[in-house]
Amino acid sequence: MAGYIVRRTLGMVVLLVLLTLAVFVLFSLMPADPARLTCGKACSPQIIENNRHRLELDIPPVEQYQRFVSGIFFGRTYLADTKRPLECEAPCLGYSFLRNQEVLDLITKAAPVTFWLAIGGFVTWMTVGLVFGIVAALKRGRWQDRTVMGIALVGYSLPSFFIGLVLYFFVILFLHLLPNPQWKAGMPFKDLGGFVQTMLLPWITIATLNAAFYMRLTRNQVLEVFGEDYVRTARAKGLKERTVVVKHALRAGLTPIVTAAGLDLAYLLGGAIITENIFNLPGLGSLAIGSVIASDLPLISGITLIAATLIIVANLVVDLLYAVVDPRVRVG
Amino acid sequence: MTAAPHEILRVTDLRTYFPVRSRGLLPRVIGQVKAVDGVSLSLDSGETLGLVGESGSGKTTAARSILRLIKPTGGQIELEGVQIANLSQAALRPIRRKAQMIFQDPYNALNPRHTVGGIISAPFRIQGVEPPGGVKAAVQELMERVGLNPEHYNRYPNEFSGGQRQRIGVARAIALRPKLIVCDEPVSALDVSIQAQILNLLKDLQEEFGLAYLFVAHDLAVVRQISHRVAVMYLGHIVETATRPVMYSAPLHPYTHSLLSAVPVPDPRIQQTRERIMLQGDVPSPIDPPSGCVFRTRCFQAQERCAVEVPPLIEVVPEHKVACHFPITVDEVAARARAGKIEVPEAEEQMTGSVSGPHFVEPGPPHA
Amino acid sequence: MINVEEREGSAEPSPERPFLSIENLFVSFNTEDGVVRAIDGVSLSLERGRTLAVVGESGSGKSVTAQAIMGLVRSMGGHVSGEIWLDGQELNGLQPEEVQALRGSEMAMIFQDPMSSLHPFYRVGDQIVEAILAHRKIGKAAARKETLEMLKHVGIPAAERRIDAYPHQLSGGMRQRVMIGMALINSPQLLIADEPTTALDVTVQAQILELISTLKEEFGTTVILITHDLGIVADVADDVAVMYGGRLVEVGQTSTIYEAPEMPYTLGLLSSIPRMDRELPKRLDPIRGNPPSPINLPPGCVFQPRCNYSDRVANGACLSVRPELLPTAPGHLVRCHLPAEERQQISADVRRILAGAQR
Ligand SMILES: Nc1ncnc2c1ncn2[C@@H]1O[C@H](COP(=O)(O)OP(=O)(O)OP(=O)(O)O)[C@@H](O)[C@H]1O
Ligand SMILES: Nc1ncnc2c1ncn2[C@@H]1O[C@H](COP(=O)(O)OP(=O)(O)OP(=O)(O)O)[C@@H](O)[C@H]1O
Ligand code: SF4
Numbered sequence A: 001m002a003g004y005i006v007r008r009t010l011g012m013v014v015l016l017v018l019l020t021l022a023v024f025v026l027f028s029l030m031p032a033d034p035a036r037l038t039c040g041k042a043c044s045p046q047i048i049e050n051n052r053h054r055l056e057l058d059i060p061p062v063e064q065y066q067r068f069v070s071g072i073f074f075g076r077t078y079l080a081d082t083k084r085p086l087e088c089e090a091p092c093l094g095y096s097f098l099r100n101q102e103v104l105d106l107i108t109k110a111a112p113v114t115f116w117l118a119i120g121g122f123v124t125w126m127t128v129g130l131v132f133g134i135v136a137a138l139k140r141g142r143w144q145d146r147t148v149m150g151i152a153l154v155g156y157s158l159p160s161f162f163i164g165l166v167l168y169f170f171v172i173l174f175l176h177l178l179p180n181p182q183w184k185a186g187m188p189f190k191d192l193g194g195f196v197q198t199m200l201l202p203w204i205t206i207a208t209l210n211a212a213f214y215m216r217l218t219r220n221q222v223l224e225v226f227g228e229d230y231v232r233t234a235r236a237k238g239l240k241e242r243t244v245v246v247k248h249a250l251r252a253g254l255t256p257i258v259t260a261a262g263l264d265l266a267y268l269l270g271g272a273i274i275t276e277n278i279f280n281l282p283g284l285g286s287l288a289i290g291s292v293i294a295s296d297l298p299l300i301s302g303i304t305l306i307a308a309t310l311i312i313v314a315n316l317v318v319d320l321l322y323a324v325v326d327p328r329v330r331v332g
Numbered sequence B: 001m002t003a004a005p006h007e008i009l010r011v012t013d014l015r016t017y018f019p020v021r022s023r024g025l026l027p028r029v030i031g032q033v034k035a036v037d038g039v040s041l042s043l044d045s046g047e048t049l050g051l052v053g054e055s056g057s058g059k060t061t062a063a064r065s066i067l068r069l070i071k072p073t074g075g076q077i078e079l080e081g082v083q084i085a086n087l088s089q090a091a092l093r094p095i096r097r098k099a100q101m102i103f104q105d106p107y108n109a110l111n112p113r114h115t116v117g118g119i120i121s122a123p124f125r126i127q128g129v130e131p132p133g134g135v136k137a138a139v140q141e142l143m144e145r146v147g148l149n150p151e152h153y154n155r156y157p158n159e160f161s162g163g164q165r166q167r168i169g170v171a172r173a174i175a176l177r178p179k180l181i182v183c184d185e186p187v188s189a190l191d192v193s194i195q196a197q198i199l200n201l202l203k204d205l206q207e208e209f210g211l212a213y214l215f216v217a218h219d220l221a222v223v224r225q226i227s228h229r230v231a232v233m234y235l236g237h238i239v240e241t242a243t244r245p246v247m248y249s250a251p252l253h254p255y256t257h258s259l260l261s262a263v264p265v266p267d268p269r270i271q272q273t274r275e276r277i278m279l280q281g282d283v284p285s286p287i288d289p290p291s292g293c294v295f296r297t298r299c300f301q302a303q304e305r306c307a308v309e310v311p312p313l314i315e316v317v318p319e320h321k322v323a324c325h326f327p328i329t330v331d332e333v334a335a336r337a338r339a340g341k342i343e344v345p346e347a348e349e350q351m352t353g354s355v356s357g358p359h360f361v362e363p364g365p366p367h368a
Numbered sequence C: 001m002i003n004v005e006e007r008e009g010s011a012e013p014s015p016e017r018p019f020l021s022i023e024n025l026f027v028s029f030n031t032e033d034g035v036v037r038a039i040d041g042v043s044l045s046l047e048r049g050r051t052l053a054v055v056g057e058s059g060s061g062k063s064v065t066a067q068a069i070m071g072l073v074r075s076m077g078g079h080v081s082g083e084i085w086l087d088g089q090e091l092n093g094l095q096p097e098e099v100q101a102l103r104g105s106e107m108a109m110i111f112q113d114p115m116s117s118l119h120p121f122y123r124v125g126d127q128i129v130e131a132i133l134a135h136r137k138i139g140k141a142a143a144r145k146e147t148l149e150m151l152k153h154v155g156i157p158a159a160e161r162r163i164d165a166y167p168h169q170l171s172g173g174m175r176q177r178v179m180i181g182m183a184l185i186n187s188p189q190l191l192i193a194d195e196p197t198t199a200l201d202v203t204v205q206a207q208i209l210e211l212i213s214t215l216k217e218e219f220g221t222t223v224i225l226i227t228h229d230l231g232i233v234a235d236v237a238d239d240v241a242v243m244y245g246g247r248l249v250e251v252g253q254t255s256t257i258y259e260a261p262e263m264p265y266t267l268g269l270l271s272s273i274p275r276m277d278r279e280l281p282k283r284l285d286p287i288r289g290n291p292p293s294p295i296n297l298p299p300g301c302v303f304q305p306r307c308n309y310s311d312r313v314a315n316g317a318c319l320s321v322r323p324e325l326l327p328t329a330p331g332h333l334v335r336c337h338l339p340a341e342e343r344q345q346i347s348a349d350v351r352r353i354l355a356g357a358q359r
């Protein structure tokens, strides 16, 4: 097991190196010239030249990459030759000259918003999805089943921007049931009420689509294990129906769902662009979209790196979790 | 139509190994499954060679390797005088029409989205053959021949029962008038009444077209019904080959004796008085086969020599080959059984825990 | 000795009622394609300590009969009617909890595929312990000790270690031994084995059949063995029930069924199988055609479309009238319109042809 984790971790590092490389190559192929973008209205060739120097775009690409990578581990100093050099301590993901901030600072500021958004949405959709999915499976073919599946179908066919906008207009602008969402630093620990008011609709927006998906997945998965021979064996042993359902059927049926959900959570943690935008939440999604629109390349690569790391780590965690739960899955 | 018998297939020292890999992002090869390990056999036109053996003995792998559906690791395969073991897939294409395969599972072997007509005519299309009178007429003739209603030309496989699907498989296999048909457990999934229908059909077709069959099965009674010669496989090796009457009445390999005695006979009087040789345990893992003779861990004849020396397949009597250091006749077995001396050696306990094999290897006898 | 009561079910438990008695059992399933009449009026009984083999083609209703006895059909979405008397108790009218208490203690079942029948997530020992604790109030340690004893008893070598193995770490034969141990752990009166060796190799099959026979003697268990292999039947059964199209078509002692079968289907089965103990026939003599669809059974004798002798029955009764399962000799019941002498004549002819191959 330990050997396996080491090997997987090494694999992860290789993957991340390739990823930074890919981001970097794309970065240098971009038609927009960052030096010109940071130049402002009164632009002159001289300023552009200075900017190029400031952004360290005048050194060879290989060295640029080296500095980027070594920045992550040892920190780096921009404009080492000027009077006011910019210190960026390790781990340094770069410096956004457009926003005049370190990329890592920007990300750490945005991350809690996305984190709470994702966790809340995740808990909501998993609860709804599992509970309704199991009920539908247990009441297969009856009205409960048909109702749940009907709801799932509707939820499934609504795009999240539509749900978000409808909720925003009706609940906030039209019915005034909730104040305009506004994220404040220090949430949720300061101002829990405001936090919930702000996040409620975003959570629902995120949960709807996924809950519909998970309802169907859970129902089908549970129905499938009910047909398994070992569930029949459990009944033939004379176990109580509850034990049969919970210990034998659900444990096996839900394992792949819960572990797979880990991956969905990881994707979300990388930023929920649409939802964050609709509800004006300053999370990673908003940050990412802003950086793309402004061609803020250090920020783009920083966010990409973080999101990718999350997904790769989640993959490893899910695989390990699976091996722990299902003895047939061997790692190593 | 049947010409004088001539050799269709000759297989020499066929080996097919599968690498065993560790899991993970950077898998390593940590062992080999020697699924087929030095198999030699030959087959004449109009002849059926039955290949029997327990699950995992490598029958399917051997069958598929011979048709080059799997790339063999080594050895020679000669089909009507052409060496095919090392041919490229492109070079194999024209040769494929000489050899066809019938599969075990009549449910999965047919594409559910194609009509029966489409399935049976596929070989014509693939080989670019235009039969006289057109494809449809030829297909309907084939359907008629295998006992399907030609009017069902446009139906889909799921509208047919298991036996009828196997007939579709047979029709497809004989479409191009091949010389050799490899049948991998063609009747194992069928009910006895249907099984008999298919066996009769295969026999009739053989007589009509002089087909050679390599007939893979684990049911010894079925193999007896259709085969002219029989080869017994165990853990990737052929341990005995003989003509059918000899194999069933005068086998020499201890494994063949045990196998034959384990088959229940549908007659209570015979069945309840029969001397049985009870083999202990299961077949060992092919990842880590026993040293020397692969059968020694379950063999009532095993002695020290068996653990160190691999017994070669030797022709002891014309047309009867055995791979055993201590072959034994039926009479000797019966005498020993009467004396109560058929015992399996207490084998040392083996476990395959070190490699990622799926099984514990089964050690000695149960203490029941 | 086996006998079948054709009378309508009387609810009184009578002292002379045999150990197991099934009366007028009907099982149906509603499916998208229509109502599947899986069991259409099965009645039979079995004396304590005997082994009954149920044979028949795929889909003839063997497994559903077994599952009906175990009270498992309702959880599969089927409808059951009729009476099932086990040891003086009627099962079909019981509350689900009451049947559940009998399952695994009074009656137990083993299944065809020992790989998929054990839960892949739990150690085999724990799965057996669970079966003990479901019915008896004993400590975990005692249950584990008993489990270990049972594993040794069913011939699992190094049981001390294998008790903590997961199913996938055992071979097919070992897993089936575990299943048998699990079924016998609460000393059931009735053991139903549904094709227990179909997924196993012949040499392992021989071991498992031997084990079942030994344990049966030892525990005095009554056994219902479901199989499609007439060789296994000859090996272990005292009585045989032949099923076709959801009903019994012939019932009798094993020797009767092999030596004087009368129903054309049974004869067809016997002539279909290739046999090792006979001279080779040039061709087998199979039953023609295919088994009927359980949704769309023929109106008369369900075997009529495949029967070679129906034209010998007067007035074409085979086409329109369902034959009854009637006694032809003590303990021998046959469902066929042919007159008894005619059937016996046909049977003698067929057996002569079969034996002819023997010379
Ligand atoms: N693609 C593969 N990769 C790895 N191992 C394989 C592969 N195919 C077969 N094997 C292994 O090779 C051995 C022989 O398998 P094969 O299917 O040829 O046996 P068989 O005699 O046909 O058995 P059965 O009666 O179960 O069909 C087995 O141990 C099997 O696990
Ligand atoms: N859960 C179910 N829903 C619908 N139909 C069913 C169900 N279970 C069984 N059947 C049908 O009942 C009939 C009898 O099935 P059963 O499983 O008893 O056959 P069997 O004799 O055991 O056959 P096999 O040899 O294939 O196991 C079949 O036609 C089958 O399709
Ligand atoms: S009742 Fe008629 S059709 Fe049925 S088995 Fe007897 S003779 Fe054949």
Ligand SMILES: [Mg+2]
Residues within 6 Å of the ligand: B059, B060, B061
């Ligand atoms: Mg095979």
Ligand SMILES: [Mg+2]
Residues within 6 Å of the ligand: C062, C063, C064, C194
């Ligand atoms: Mg069944």
